[in-house]
Amino acid sequence: MSEPEQVWICDNCNIPLQPDKVDVAYMGNAFPVELLKCPNCGLVFIPEDLALGKMVEVEKQLEDK
């Protein structure tokens, strides 16, 4: 049980998260990203390394565009 999709469940819906395309947006730009998501209520999971790594990088790029 070490794969993220087996570790995380949506507490409210009580079901495991599944990979899905999710739209993320910043400064008027939106693009689809594959994230873990509750298939029922749509709650998503963004891991720390994504938030502090790639996301910051893209935020900076969009801010300077």
Next chain:
Amino acid sequence: MDQKELFALEQQCIQECAPPCTAACPVHVDVRAMLAETARGDFSAALKIYQKVVPFPHILSRICDQPCQNVCRRGEIEESIAIRALERAAVNHGELPEEKKRPMPKRSGDIAVIGGGISGLTVAYDLARKGYKISIFEAGNELGGGLWKADRDYLPAEVIREDIEVIYELGVEVDLNTLIDHIHLFELRNAFDAVYIAVGPHASENFELERDEYGIIKVDPITFETSMAGVFAGGGLLWGIEMHSSVTSISEGRRVGISIDRYLQKVSVTASRVNEGPYTSCLYTDISGISPRPLIQMGDPDFGYEWHEAIQEAKRCIQCECMECVKACEYLREFGRYPRRYVREIYNNLSIVKGTRYANTFINSCSLCGLCAEICPENLDMGAVNLKARQTMVAQNRMPSSAHDFGLRDMQFSNSDKFLMVRNAPGTAASDYVLFPGCQLSASSPGHVEQVYSDLREQLSDQQVGLMLGCCGAPANWAGRPDLFESILSAWRTHLQAMGNPKVILPCSSCYQVFQKHLPDVEIISLWDFFDTHGLPAEVTSANRTVSIHDPCSTRYESHIQDGIRHILGRLGYQIEELPRSRERTTCCSYGGMMWLANPNLAEKVVQKRIQEGETDYVTYCAMCRDNFAGRGKRTWHILDLIYNQGSDEQATRRGPNYSQRHDNRARLKRQLLTEIWGETMDGSQPYESIRLNIAEDVQAKLEQRLILVEDIQRVIEYAERTRRKLLNRQTGHYLAYYKPTTVTYWVEYLPIEDGFIIFNAYSHRMEVPGSGSS
């Protein structure tokens, strides 16, 4: 910023002005670059630089009268650099690659050159290379003119002949033994498209051209045109034997070449011809601290410098440049260039329509402290340029929200009900004075604020002293938000009016700067001036200790405040060891302009540099400066620590509160003052505020670095627990929830315990994702 403003700013930065040697050189040899190459031992590169502007390098490097030497800055320390000798060394030791045979351009026009001296040869050289057909008429039996009058030991015949050979190689027609008089001149003028008269200082012929009162042919000083159209004159004949200078002759030949080319191309002969001859350099170079290095002597003066001697001599070159602001400012140094380049980059950044805005971080990293303007010989203020650029970025809707968001929210907190408070003294309806402690002193030392307020009321017992808590609005100004800034200023204006326009007492110099500049009708006094004139509030015990003063950058031009602090320290028994940069040359602690938010790495360097400038303990009178220094281990007191607490060790080393505690301290200060002095209670706290958190120290440090406040975490948990929108980690049993109260989405990993929540981790991002409960 429009192009005109950009141009004016670029002109203000003198870093790219030619050094004095190059400016004084009639042909503008790039001596500095040449000597840099020589110092590296690359004589060929040095020769290439020399030959770029000198058509006959073997000749000139032996006989140049080197006007550069008189202005060499090394000469102010001891002997000037032996520039001509180094030019000769480049010629002796350097080699030029075979010039690639390029197809010669062909320009139509026949040009007659009268006189085969060095000036006429220069015109022939320059214009033949442009493709004109040149004929030289020389009275003597060999080209060279006045060169043959030079000392042969110095300028041997073979050197002259070898260097002049290029004239024949360029296909110039040479008529020797041909004396031209005024009758011939008319014939030549008819047969050729242009004529250059360069008959040297000895000639008596005047060609019946207009002359001045000394009998010298009259020429336009810029174009060298004579009274006859298409006929130009220059070189030794204008100067006479006494003033003869070979490099001036070359320079005038070169300038005549430009005139003739333009004349034949039928374009303006006069347009944009600036600094073609020698001029005075506009470059500033600070030579204090340059150590003496004696002139290198030649082993064999007949040969000139051996290569190793030349290298040593070239190393004496100071490599003149300005860079005063860059030397003083860590921020200007960080980006590797200098203001002339920076203003161009800012201009590009603001005018770009599509593409990357490379200067965003640069613009937002400036502390706006004004040190550069103070230091710059031309007073160029990069802070003012950057502030204007920020305002433009905001107006263009191009300001990255990450740059100032946290600081603006902190300001918003301070001007919310949590901290904002305006009161006359209890039981009064107006105030003579009002204490405005500002947001950061209240956050850092709320106890001192209470103390000061109570003492002021005592010291001014026959007058009414009110209190205003809040933020002056400086962060809005720094963030380039004039609208927001003005709305805050206007609120202060209204409050002060309602209090009967009291005199505002200001401990914080940033607030002082804001009030002075932006609320000019409000009467203000620095708390330190007040203490200096009204006396200290506490009993004085003589400390007998030495300290260094860090003047906050916002006091740069407030010498009365700086003096007041020094008087107070004197009264408290402190000896002062001034820092190398103090008063109007003081530096920013990295809080100014929100540098610390836009560029934390740079801010760290700035603080580190400042705390290493003095070995004794520091005293300052800005809470942020103190907290920034003490937070990095530099013993620093706020002046109030010395006034009220005799400067305890604990206070010198105390780390400032973290961002969450700053909010708490402000809120608590207001609550306490309201209760104790006005007998009022505060109400209306939010449900999330009662959530108790258990945060380990290492997690706490992480939150601080990530700019996540306790209240941000409380909001996420309140939202997650209320809506049950949270994830469960089946391995650890921890919950993970996310929520976006305003612009940032916060993620919190937590576990409920009996009376609250344990926090394991928190992080944030600005990208928007679904389900963040955005409000």
